[in-house]
Amino acid sequence: xxxxxxxxxxxxxxxxxxxxxxxxxxxxxxxxxxxxxxxxxxxxxxxxxxxxxxxxxxxxxxxxxxxxxxxxxxxxxxxxxxxxxxxxxxxxxxxxxxxxxxxxxxxxxxxxxxxxxxxxxxxxxxxxxxxxxxxxxxxxxxxxxxxxxxxxxxxxxxxxxxxxxxxxxxxxxxxxxxxxxxxxxxxxxxxxxxxxxxxxxxxxxxxxxxxxxxxxxxxxxxxxxxxxxxxxxxxxxxxxxxxxxxxxxxxxxxxxxxxxxxxxxxxxxxxxxxxxxxxxxxxxxxxxxxxxxxxxxxxxxxxxxxxxxxxxxxxxxxxxxxxxxxxxxxxxxxxxxxxxxxxxxxxxxxxxxxxxxxxxxxxxxxxxxxxxxxxxxxxxxxxxxxxxx
Amino acid sequence: xxxxxxxxxxxxxxxxxxxxxxxxxxxxxxxxxxxxxxxxxxxxxxxxxxxxxxxxxxxxxxxxxxxxxxxxxxxxxxxxxxxxxxxxxxxxxxxxxxxxxxxxxxxxxxxxxxxxxxxxxxxxxxxxxxxxxxxxxxxxxxxxxxxxxxxxxxxxxxxxxxxxxxxxxxxxxxxxxxxxxxxxxxxxxxxxxxxxxxxxxxxxxxxxxxxxxxxxxxxxxxxxxxxxxxxxxxxxxxxxxxxxxxxxxxxxxxxxxxxxxxxxxxxxxxxxxxxxxxxxxxxxxxxxxxxxxxxxxxxxxxxxxxxxxxxxxxxxxxxxxxxxxxxxxxxxxxxxxxxxxxxxxxxxxxxxxxxxxxxxxxxxxxxxxxxxxxxxxxxxxxxxxxxxx
Numbered sequence: 112x113x114x115x116x117x118x119x120x121x122x123x124x125x126x127x128x129x130x131x132x133x134x135x136x137x138x139x140x141x142x143x144x145x146x147x148x149x150x151x152x153x154x155x156x157x158x159x160x161x162x163x164x165x166x167x168x169x170x171x172x173x174x175x176x177x178x179x180x181x182x183x184x185x186x187x188x189x190x191x192x193x194x195x196x197x198x199x200x201x202x203x204x205x206x207x208x209x210x211x212x213x214x215x216x217x218x219x220x221x222x223x224x225x226x227x228x229x230x231x232x233x234x235x236x237x238x239x240x241x242x243x244x245x246x247x248x249x250x251x252x253x254x255x256x257x258x259x260x261x262x263x264x265x266x267x268x269x270x271x272x273x274x275x276x277x278x279x280x281x282x283x284x285x286x287x288x289x290x291x292x293x294x295x296x297x298x299x300x301x302x303x304x305x306x307x308x309x310x311x312x313x314x315x316x317x318x319x320x321x322x323x324x325x326x327x328x329x330x331x332x333x334x335x336x337x338x339x340x341x342x343x344x345x346x347x348x349x350x351x352x353x354x355x356x357x358x359x360x361x362x363x364x365x366x367x368x369x370x371x372x373x374x375x376x377x378x379x380x381x382x383x384x385x386x387x388x389x390x391x392x393x394x395x396x397x398x399x400x401x402x403x404x405x406x407x408x409x410x411x412x413x414x415x416x417x418x419x420x421x422x423x424x425x426x427x428x429x430x431x432x433x434x435x436x437x438x439x440x441x442x443x444x445x446x447x448x449x450x451x452x453x454x455x456x457x458x459x460x461x462x463x464x465x466x467x468x469x470x471x472x473x474x475x476x477x478x479x480x481x482x483x484x485x486x487x488x489x490x491x492x493x494x495x496x497x498x499x500x
Numbered sequence: 501x502x503x504x505x506x507x508x509x510x511x512x513x514x515x516x517x518x519x520x521x522x523x524x525x526x527x528x529x530x531x532x533x534x535x536x537x538x539x540x541x542x543x544x545x546x547x548x549x550x551x552x553x554x555x556x557x558x559x560x561x562x563x564x565x566x567x568x569x570x571x572x573x574x575x576x577x578x579x580x581x582x583x584x585x586x587x588x589x590x591x592x593x594x595x596x597x598x599x600x601x602x603x604x605x606x607x608x609x610x611x612x613x614x615x616x617x618x619x620x621x622x623x624x625x626x627x628x629x630x631x632x633x634x635x636x637x638x639x640x641x642x643x644x645x646x647x648x649x650x651x652x653x654x655x656x657x658x659x660x661x662x663x664x665x666x667x668x669x670x671x672x673x674x675x676x677x678x679x680x681x682x683x684x685x686x687x688x689x690x691x692x693x694x695x696x697x698x699x700x701x702x703x704x705x706x707x708x709x710x711x712x713x714x715x716x717x718x719x720x721x722x723x724x725x726x727x728x729x730x731x732x733x734x735x736x737x738x739x740x741x742x743x744x745x746x747x748x749x750x751x752x753x754x755x756x757x758x759x760x761x762x763x764x765x766x767x768x769x770x771x772x773x774x775x776x777x778x779x780x781x782x783x784x785x786x787x788x789x790x791x792x793x794x795x796x797x798x799x800x801x802x803x804x805x806x807x808x809x810x811x812x813x814x815x816x817x818x819x820x821x822x823x824x825x826x827x828x829x830x831x832x833x834x835x836x837x838x839x840x841x842x843x844x845x846x847x848x849x850x851x852x853x854x855x856x857x858x859x860x861x862x863x864x865x866x867x868x869x870x871x872x873x874x875x876x877x878x879x880x881x882x883x884x885x886x887x888x889x
Contacts, residue, residue, distance in 0.1 A: 143759035242759035302743040302767045303735065309768045310731045312761060313775070317724030319708045335706030342699045343732050346692065351827070354691040360798060368796055370532035370631040372701060372788055376795065378691045379698045386702070399761055406765070407757055409749060438740070438827075 128155040128178055128185075130221055133254045145241035152255050153221025154178050154213035157197055158205030164261050165498025168203050169252065170196075170212040171269030171276035174344075174401050175393055177220040178212045186220060187392050195476050202484040208265070208500065215276075216251040217243045217401055219394035226327065226394045237396060238324035245272070245408045249279045253287070265500040266491060268292035268484075270473035271440060272401065275408050278448065281427040282410060290491040292484060294432040294473045297444035298418055298451070299409040304439065307347050308402040311340030315395050324396055337395040338386030345385050350436035350469035354378060418451035425452075428494065429459040430487040432480055436467035460487060517544040517567055517574075519610055522643045534630035541644050542610025543567050543602035546586055547594030553650050554887025557592050558641065559601040560658030560665035562863075563733075563790050564782055566609040567601045575609060576781050584865050591873040597654070597889065604665075605640045606632045606790055608783035615716065615783040626785060627713035634661070634797045638668045642676070654889045655880060657681035657873075659862035660829060661790065664797050667837065670816040671799060679880040681873060683821040683862045686833035687807055687840070688798035693828065696736050697791040700729030704784050713785055726784040727775030734774045739825040739858035743767060807840035814841075817883065818848040819876040821869055825856040849876060 133139070134148025141147055155178040160166065170180055172192070177184070181191040181198055197203040203210050214222035217240070225240040232239075256264070267277045267288055274296025281291045297304075315321055318336030322329050346354075358378035362368065365375065374380040414420040429452055433445040442463050452459040464479045466472040473480065492500050522528070523537025530536055544567040549555065559569055561581070566573070570580040570587055586592040592599050603611035606629070614629040621628075645653070656666045656677055663685025670680045686693075704710055707725030711718050735743075747767035751757065754764065763769040803809040818841055822834040831852050841848040853868045855861045862869065881889050 238761075242761075299749060301740060302747040302749065302765075303738075303740045305749070305765050306731075306735050306743060306767050306771055309763075309765075309771055310728060310735065313724075313731060313772065314703055314728045316761065317728060318706075335702075339699060339703045339706060339728060342695075342702060346695045346699065349692075351690060351692045351830075354695060358691040360688060360691065360694070360801070372627075372631075372705065372792065374698075376691075376694050376698075378695050382695055382698055383702065403761065412749070441740075 128153060128221070130154075131255055131258050133251065133258060139247070139250055139254065141241050141247045142244040143241050147223070147241060150216070150223035150251070151221060151227065152213050152216070152223070152251055154211055154255060155180065157181065157210040158208050160209040160259075160261070161499065163498035165263065165265060165495070166208050166500045167256075167261050167264050168208045168210045169256075169264050169267040169280075170203070170210055171252075171267065171273035171280075172212060172215065173269065173271040173273045174405065175389070175398075176273070177218065178214045179220075180210065180212045192474060195481065196484075202481045202488070203268075211259070213252050213255055215248045215272075215401065217248070217397060217404060219397040222251075224394070225324070225396035225400055235327045237327065240396070240400065242403055243400060244404050245275045245279050246283060248404065249276055249283055252276070252280075253284060256287075262287065263497045264288050265495060265497065266290040266292060266488060268294070269296075270294040271296060271470065272405050274440075275405065278410065279408075281425055281429070282421045285425040285427055288427045289495055289497060290428045290430070290487070292430045292432065292487065293445075293448070294480070295434060295437050295440045295445075295470055296431075296448075297440050298421075298448050299411050300406050301444070305406045307343065307439075308406055310343050312399050312402060314339040314343070315399060321395065324399075326395070332390065333395045334390050337390050337393065337398060338383075340398060341389040341393075342382045342386045345382060347439045348469055348471045350438065350467050352436060352467040353469050357381075418447065419454035422452050422455035422457045425455065425457050427457065428487075428491050429457060430483065431459065431461045432473070432483060433461075433463050434466045434468070434470070434472040434477075435463060437470045437472060439470040517542060517610070519543075520644055520647050522640065522647060528636070528639055528643065530630050530636045531633040532630050536612070536630060539605070539612035539640070540610060540616065541602050541605070541612070541640055543600055543644060544569065546570065546599040547597050549598040549648075549650070550888065552887035554652065554654060554884070555596065555598050555889045556645075556650050556653050557597045557599045558645070558653050558656040558669070559586065559592070559599060560641075560656065560662035560669075561601060561604065562658070562660040562662045563794065564778070564787075565662070566607065567603045568609075569599065569601045581863060584870065585873075591870045591877070592657075600645075600648070602641050602644055604637045604661075604790065606637070606786060606793060608786040611640070613783065614713070614785035614789055624716045626716065629785070629789065631792055632789060633793050634664045634668050635672060637793065638665055638672055641665070641669075642673060645676075651676065652886045653677050654884060654886065655679040655681060655877060657683070658685075659683040660685060660859065661794050663829075664794065667799065668797075670814055670818070671810045674814040674816055677816045678884055678886060679817045679819070679876070681819045681821065681876065682834075682837070683869070684823060684826050684829045684834075684859055685820075685837075686829050687810075687837050688800050689795050690833070694795045696732065696828075697795055699732050701788050701791060703728040703732070704788060710784065713788075715784070721779065722784045723779045726779050726782065726787060727772075729787060730778040730782075731771045731775045734771060736828045737858055737860040739827065739856050741825060741856040742858050746770075807836065808843035811841050811844035811846045814844065814846050816846065817876075817880050818846060819872065820848065820850045821862070821872060822852050823855045823857070823859070823861040823866075824852060826859045826861060828859040
């Protein structure tokens, strides 16, 4: 299969789970106006689809996540990113639900993105890959579900950029989404969010090895830029309190400062490590594209400044979750969405969870989040006419 | 004069105000153990020293500040960084006080730093310049005051890194400091502070043009790295609210997004501009040295975990100021110092000013800050036995 082969070239033969080649009959018309197709979407599934195809939970991953939600990630060799959430007996109980997660459009884990080979040129797209949006990601996922023969989603859920997708799903395909759980998310990126992303992009694009986005052809990788981007982003994922608890001012393998520019402090060593391992698993151009998609996300503007209009007549049941210690997607951003949903007379519940772990809390073992989701799914199942989830 | 000549080479003949060559008789023994001397300290003065030399206000500048507190900065051509604070009739009234500000050790505006020419090699120090600390900066300032024949400081004041110096002055030379005003400061850098600085340093040191710190000899400048460092830091100087008010999601000279990686948003354009102009005025190695000095600053550790011991018997009158919207040096950090001063039975007042402008608030037109300082100086003058300030 062409798409698989193309991706295999990119990841040196490591399997990426399932891959669907989409847009064969008709291309996907992106928000930027470009027709994309055919294109690959890599995805992973957990649990079994039931007979009436009514038990789908679609998980949408965050900026640097991927389709490997739980179990071993064959690319990194590490555990998936949401092991507490998905599995037998867990909130997304794979004994009951069919859980699907697809690598987003523009990503670098098997779905079409700037690292993919452009069939028209035989070379990686690089910056010739069209700029995509959150809505484009969702459209591609809808095409995947069409391919899988699943019309209705019992529940779509994601944190951060995944939460943006969950919101966009309910807005773009309200009739297909029974329930949605956007976690630590927002209806649009704030100036500070955009600024933080722009620092990362400038670090990447300013790296001499970026080579105008064509580094793959040159056998180069903008390691420094991508690493710095990750380091800056990582700070924004943690709260000040979490960093203090984890590292404080503790020194790294030394009793006193070195009077130099090595990693004297544990927090420096940790950040450098985060940067280094990220470069091994993530594509620099994908980082540009996905941060851009987040920056562009703006449901408020799309509905002429009235967010409630985005949810007019939307039958989806919503559960929004935020964390007190999240300064990247703080509670007021979730509250704006809740107010809009209330104004649109939509069905919505909202939980702000007390946690000082920062934005990353949604990825962690947060019992209150799990309980909230279990309860919400139970209620959603009671109101589900699509079948037995 | 050697130091002036050396600095003139560095800044292409632009005047830097006064320059003192210090450490001629005896070197300055730095915390790292290196003996530095002779070395240049560039400084600027405002107002007149009175007859009994009792009217000195020593201003300590922040990370990227310099000695040009007010009036035109001859290097940048722009206005000084604290025009609201220093001048006739202003809080630091130059009709009454003699205001001195020296470029810090390790800086790049005329005081000895990594950009200076090492007389032993005839080349810029680069990374062979010894790593300095906040205490080293203060020691060099003390040597400058000795040279100027001023024994006692009526008041020492600074924000951010300047506040660290003000604290260090009172701790190291308590008998020389009648009053101290540390603004938006801390007794030590937090893990998040260190992390943010480390991102900037990694951006600089990862820039191919940094050349192991020897870029001057190679006729290069690590522009990208320094610019990215500045952009990341700049975000931390503003509050989310200030960024939202200033930029929101407004586009830059366009009606719709470009589906590209240009500066679509005003906040991106602004940050890029901040990065670009910073590269023109600041030395990349100085940025490494000064951020390191801030990271190393730790009055708590220096006094074995009991900050109050730092102020034992200290006769200095303190006024601490913090801002509600400052997330880089938040109020709790100032409060820790206030508690320690109280525990040491020192004379201290503390004002938290309601401002959502972020860390940079101390540089802005903040009437409550000015009133606080006016009132504090009036009280300090009443208790000043050093003469008529």
